[in-house]
Amino acid sequence: MTTPFLVGLVGARGHTGRELIRLIAGHPELMLAYAVSREFAGRPVADIAPEDKDECVFEALNPEEVAKRRADVVILAAPDGAAGDYVAEIERHAPGRIIVDLSADYRFNDAWAYGLPELNRANIAGKSRIANPGCYATALQLAVAPLLPKLGGVPSVFGVSGYSGAGTKPSPKNDPERLKDNLMSYALTGHNHEREATRHLGTKIRFTPHVHPAFRGILVTAHIPLAEKISEGDLMALFEEKYRDEPLIALRNAAPELKDGTGRKGVIIGGFAVSADGGHAVIVAAEDNLLKGAAVQAIQNVNLALGLDELKGVI
Ligand SMILES: NC(=O)C1=CN([C@@H]2O[C@H](COP(=O)(O)OP(=O)(O)OC[C@H]3O[C@@H](n4cnc5c(N)ncnc54)[C@H](OP(=O)(O)O)[C@@H]3O)[C@@H](O)[C@H]2O)C=CC1
Numbered sequence: 001m002t003t004p005f006l007v008g009l010v011g012a013r014g015h016t017g018r019e020l021i022r023l024i025a026g027h028p029e030l031m032l033a034y035a036v037s038r039e040f041a042g043r044p045v046a047d048i049a050p051e052d053k054d055e056c057v058f059e060a061l062n063p064e065e066v067a068k069r070r071a072d073v074v075i076l077a078a079p080d081g082a083a084g085d086y087v088a089e090i091e092r093h094a095p096g097r098i099i100v101d102l103s104a105d106y107r108f109n110d111a112w113a114y115g116l117p118e119l120n121r122a123n124i125a126g127k128s129r130i131a132n133p134g135c136y137a138t139a140l141q142l143a144v145a146p147l148l149p150k151l152g153g154v155p156s157v158f159g160v161s162g163y164s165g166a167g168t169k170p171s172p173k174n175d176p177e178r179l180k181d182n183l184m185s186y187a188l189t190g191h192n193h194e195r196e197a198t199r200h201l202g203t204k205i206r207f208t209p210h211v212h213p214a215f216r217g218i219l220v221t222a223h224i225p226l227a228e229k230i231s232e233g234d235l236m237a238l239f240e241e242k243y244r245d246e247p248l249i250a251l252r253n254a255a256p257e258l259k260d261g262t263g264r265k266g267v268i269i270g271g272f273a274v275s276a277d278g279g280h281a282v283i284v285a286a287e288d289n290l291l292k293g294a295a296v297q298a299i300q301n302v303n304l305a306l307g308l309d310e311l312k313g314v315i
């Protein structure tokens with residue numbers, strides 16, 4: 001492989017696809033080789049992402065055509081359930097090609113690396129099959145992980161997302177009229193990100209999502225039972241130790257608000273409250289669902305797969 005590395009993008013007209021086009025355009029060693037969209041086929045990519053410097057035109061490529069086109073990396077940013085056909089054709093025609101999939105389709109597959117670099121970058125470096133984590137799952141795992149050795153029960157997490165989290169296919173969860181002055185809970189039990197975080201943290205998590213009227217941004221509030229009492233100072237110190245060398249994780253005493261995460265490349269974690277009886281910690285994390293919750297994390301994973309600096313093109 002020689003630089004610039006060529007990136008093929010499937011799902012390019014979607015919310016995460018647009019962010020990926022912008023990030024690829026700003027990355028010194030990546031070049032957009034093709035951008036797949038059936039609905040926007042024939043339109044210049046610059047129509048929706050003026051940052052595109054590679055003068056691509058959206059193309060309606062099928063999975064076999066994707067596999068046969070020249071690229072070093074394919075990023076799949078299509079809805080859940082769509083990745084399998086692309087992966088099968090790439091396995092057939094170009095098995096060595098790097099694939100980063102943003103959907104939930106391979107997050108439970110042991111043959112794929114799980115791409116949350118701040119918690120497992122050693123398992124991602126040099127890999128060619130990487131499952132990008134879910135948006136809530138990213139924030140909630142980063143909020144809970146430093147307390148894993150101190151757990152005294154099942155963490156319970158409240159999450160709220162902007163409606164871009166629900167994609168572009170019309171649904172009550174992305175209908176601005178229905179969401180106006182409103183907040184909607186959904187998937188009260190068994191949300192996919194509850195299963196995902198439980199699997200990758202290795203401990204039971206309970207999680208309930210909500211969607212609110214802003215376009216983007218995620219806030220999660222994690223209630224974490226503790227096995228032994230801890231002071232608020234020691235609680236924050238555990239996070240400082242875990243994330244000291246992580247440029248995409250910011251810590252602060254006060255609980256972040258949703259807007260603190262919007263537009264941010266990484267995650268901001270705060271709150272660090274301990275209940276009066278000392279048995280229960282509350283941690284709050286904010287991120288942008290389309291950035292650290294999706295596209296920024298995908299670029300970190302592409303960099304790790306290619307052996308580049310993990311944050312190249314990100315900060
Ligand atoms: N939005 C978010 O906050 C996050 C999303 N994700 C995941 O990222 C993926 C993309 O999400 P998002 O950008 O929001 O989705 P969107 O609904 O905004 O966009 C979906 C894209 O996929 C294409 N597409 C739709 N169906 C298919 C198909 N069967 N085969 C190939 N392409 C298809 C669409 O283009 P066209 O129909 O024109 O071909 C469009 O470009 C999803 O798996 C989602 O779960 C992960 C983390 C956060």
Ligand SMILES: CC(=O)N[C@@H](CCC(=O)OP(=O)(O)O)C(=O)O
Pocket residue numbers: 080102103104133134135136161162163164165166167173192193209210211
């Ligand atoms: C507001 C909203 O609907 N959000 C989406 C999460 C988006 C995402 O990360 O989905 P995947 O795990 O499928 O990739 C949801 O709850 O399904």
